[in-house]
Structures are given as structure tokens and as C-alpha cells.
Amino acid sequence: MKTFAWLVKREYWERRGGLLWAQVVCGGVLLLVSLVGLLIGEVVLRAHGGMDTQIHVGVPLGQLIGHPTPAQIAQFGRALDASMISFVGIGSMVLAFVLFFYLLSALYDERRDRSILFWKSLPVSDRDTVLAKVATAIVLAPVITTIVALVAYFAMLILLSLFALLHGGNPVTLLWLPSHPLIMLIKLIIALPLNALWALPTVGWLLLCSSAVRAAPFLWALLLPLAAGVLNGVIGLMGLPSVPGALMWNMGVLRLLGSTFPGWFAHLMATRPGNFDPLRDGMLGFGLLGRGYAMPGLWIGALIGIAMIAAAIAFRRRNSDS
């Protein structure tokens, strides 16, 4: 266990830029946009004495400093909850790209620069080494992303509170009480394992490419599934038995390449449109999360991902030096 923690720490040292700083920059940009929004609001306010409600920083600023009705205040709460989710969501998008390249190079770079000989000179198994990379991708990185995004969100909320205060509003009753940060946090925590399970096929596929191929893992990882998809299509066009196109692309190619994005959400929307209620589910409803966990495709994909991770471990054991 102690060794495993050091292995994860090692990954963090190597990839601090992608795992932490990319998120800090992302959060900083969101915060900056909020600040600019508030400043524009202030300028507009001073110029016209009133403000139209088009300017939003989490909530419509015009309503916030007017005399909002209870219905409007309740709407502020929902809007803030949605921004809390979207701060994390935007961080997750950034993370998805970071993870794609992280996983692709995780077992390839060490072979290219031969540092694998150093790592293998230590009493650490190939299994633990690879699993530490998996844990970095599906546990450590999303947790960092969530924390940084939440810090940015609360900083934004504080700015907004100051703005309200400046204009005679009470931020506690207008902003902090109507929103539900604790419940949203619980939802985000419940979503973490779901995102992790969802990501496994891509994690497995990229690690497998990273540990198996001699050169150009990016091309292999990308072209092999694409070629399989196209080939399947051609076979289908010739009237021979083939996998239905939608299944092949959505459940196969896209799942292998794109699952570092928490796309189970979109998947659920696309496959069962009738079951999707934007008002209730739009902000990570508990029901939505439950249906996410109940998707057979989630678990089948996770199993396939685990099998590919096992294969990546076997390749790392063999390919110590090209």
C-alpha cells in the first residue's frame, strides 16, 4: 500500500502540469470571465442606473440587485447549482484531453527514454506500476479536477456575494441559502465512480497501445478502431454479416477512444430520450445517476477495459527495452 502511494505520487510528479496546473488555469479562466461579467454589469449599472437581465454571472445580475421575488430567488439557487456542476464539467472536459495523452504516453515514454530500466531496477511489480497509472487517471485526476473546480466556483460565489452586498442585497438569503452546494457535492461524489467505470475502456485501450507498440502509439490507438469501423461498414455495404453501424461506432469506436469524457450522460440521453427530463436530470439528478449505474454498457465496457489493462501489464512485463 505504501509502495502504491509512492507510485501514484510519482505519476503526479511527472504530470503535474496536466493534472494540476491545467485545472488551475481552467478554474482561473472561469473566474476571470466571472469577474469581467461583474465589471461589465457594474459599468452598465452606472451608465444606465438599471440593468437588463441579459448579463449573467451564475445568476442574472439585473434581477439579483433589483427586488427579486421568491420565485426568482429559488431560480437563483437552481442556476447556482447548475454553475457548480458546469465548473466541474468544464474541468472534466479539459481533463479528458489531458488523460487521453497521459494514458497514451504512460507506458511508452519510459521505453523511449529507457528510464524503464531504472523503474524496473526497483522492487516494484509491473502490475502495481500499471495499476498506479490507472488509479491516477480515474481517481486522483478527477478528484483534483473536482477540488480545483469547486474552489473556483466558491471564489466566484464570493465575488458574486460582494457584488450583491455592494448593491444592498443580502448574499446569504439571495445566494447561499437558495443553492444546494452540499447536495450537489454528494451528487458529484456519486458520479466519480460512475465516470471512472465509464472511462475504463479508453483507459485500457490507450494503456494497451502505450505498452504494446514499438512506435507511434497515437496512430495505432486512433487508426486501429477507425479502420475497424470503416472495414465493418464496407463489409456491411457488401451485404455480408456485420455489426450494425450505430452499435459499432457508438458502442465500439467511440467508447474505446472517447470515454475519458464522462459521456454516459449523453449516452443515456441518446439511447432513452423519453426517460430524460432536462429539468430534473439536467443537474445530475439522483435518478439519472442511478440509471447511469444501471446501464449494461457501463459494466460490459468496464470488463473489457479491465481485460485490456491486464494485457497492458503483460506487455510491460515483456517489453522492457526495445
Place this chain on the structure above:
Amino acid sequence: MSALIEARGLRKRYRNTTALDGISFKVEPGRIVGLIGPNGAGKTTALKAILGLTDFEGDLSVLGLDPRTQRDRLMQQVSFIADVAVLPRWLRVGDAVDFVGGVHPRFNRARCEQFLARTKLQSRMKVRELSKGMIVQLHLALVMAIDARLLVLDEPTLGLDILYRKQFYQSLLEDYFDAEKTILVTTHQVEEVEHILTDLMFIRDGRIVLDASMDAVGERYAEVLVNADRAEAARALKPLDERQVFGKSIFLFDGADRAQLEALGEIRRPAIVDLFVATMKGTYA
């Protein structure tokens, strides 16, 4: 006492070449063994087999373990320095010390810091900022702080200047090696290790062509400085090699009678380089 490394019939084929052609050897504890051979003779393959970094046929036991299946356990007792530049470039000196200390049960942090204090290495430096010599200093400090039973060195001083090379072997001898430890080293810079080796192994085309202690080598081989007028007599004794220096001939003999040699001229112990060159004649032909 049982051997530290015992190999029987090691065989390894790559696509077009045979890297190891059924070699057998033993390494006893407390020795410093030089594994010397021309490029492509199979040295690195042999080391990789011992370290569990490659597959092979045959029997190999290192500290009683099978390196193919028990590499992680084996590495608690075995340290390894490959040629330079295998430390990852993004690693910081301090993090390297922390990491090895974290995962290696036999690592002595205080000792490592003591070694580092003698160098110009700073904890915040990254490997990419270090010169080759400093990288090797770091690697050596890490490895010498591990209380391992076997240290494997594969061309450890490649690309270093003479000061670093001297210091490297001097530190190993003064601060690391003792009767409990064994060192297995391959290098092309034979002159540098000559005086520290206790055993010598020559490998050529995947086969061991010489496996003897340095004492035995000194008894078996002799170099004789012969005046031109006696050269014919010397040639009659079937020398391994002959070369000319300042009008005299130097003959290298394998197992010749000492009394006969003394009659020819001055006898000395041959340098390993000369022995190597004579043994490997025709390798690239």
C-alpha cells in the same frame, strides 16, 4: 556456500541472431566479476536475463530466485545501473531520493544524503539540468545506499570524462563493496576495472570463452618481452599473440612452461586489454 548466480544452458535468440548460445557459469558471493566482450557478443542480453528483463531458455537462478517470474522480489536484493541517461529527465534529485526510499525496503536515506553531500547535486535540480557525470553520481548515490547483495553495472561510465570515471570506481570500492556484496560489471574500458576485478569472463558470439579468477589468469597467461634474436624460439612455443614494441617482440602465452619462458626474456602479467584483443581476434572478420 552456494553460488549467487547459477546459469545452465542459457539460450536466447533474436530474429536473425543468437545472442546467447547455451552458456553456463557461476558467480560466487563477495566477488567483482568483469563480463567482457565485443559489441554484440551477448553481454547485455546476459545481464538482462539475470535482471529479469528478458525471456530466455535454460536454467538461471539468481539468489535462489527465478528472474523471469520473481523480478520484483529479486530487486530487493539486486541493484542495477545501466549506461547513462536512464534516469527520467523530469525527475528531481530530492524526489528520486524520496521515491527510492519509499519503495525500497533496504534503502538507507541518511547514507544516500551523505553521498549526495559530496557532490554538487541539489535537491531541487531536475535530471534534465544535470550533466551526464552528475546523473551517474546521482544514480550511484541511490544505488550505494541500497544494501543489496548483487550490483549489476552495464557500461556504467559510458560517455563520462576521466575524472568522473575514476571517482565512480573509487567510490564503489571505498564506500560500497565488502565481503557480503557481489558486483557484476560489463565495460569496454577494461583498463579502468582491471585492478578491481577478482574474476574475469570473456564472452564472444554468445559463448563464454574465458571464465577464471584474476589469480588463475595471472598463472595461466604470461607475456614475455623477447629480443629479436630469440623471436623464432618464442614463436616455436605457439604464442597466442605477438606484437612489436621498440624493436622487441611481446609474446602472449597461454599455459606455457614458466622456465622455458624465463629463458626467452622478461615475463610480466598480461594486461586484460591485450588478453582480450588476442582472444577476440577475428571477431568482426
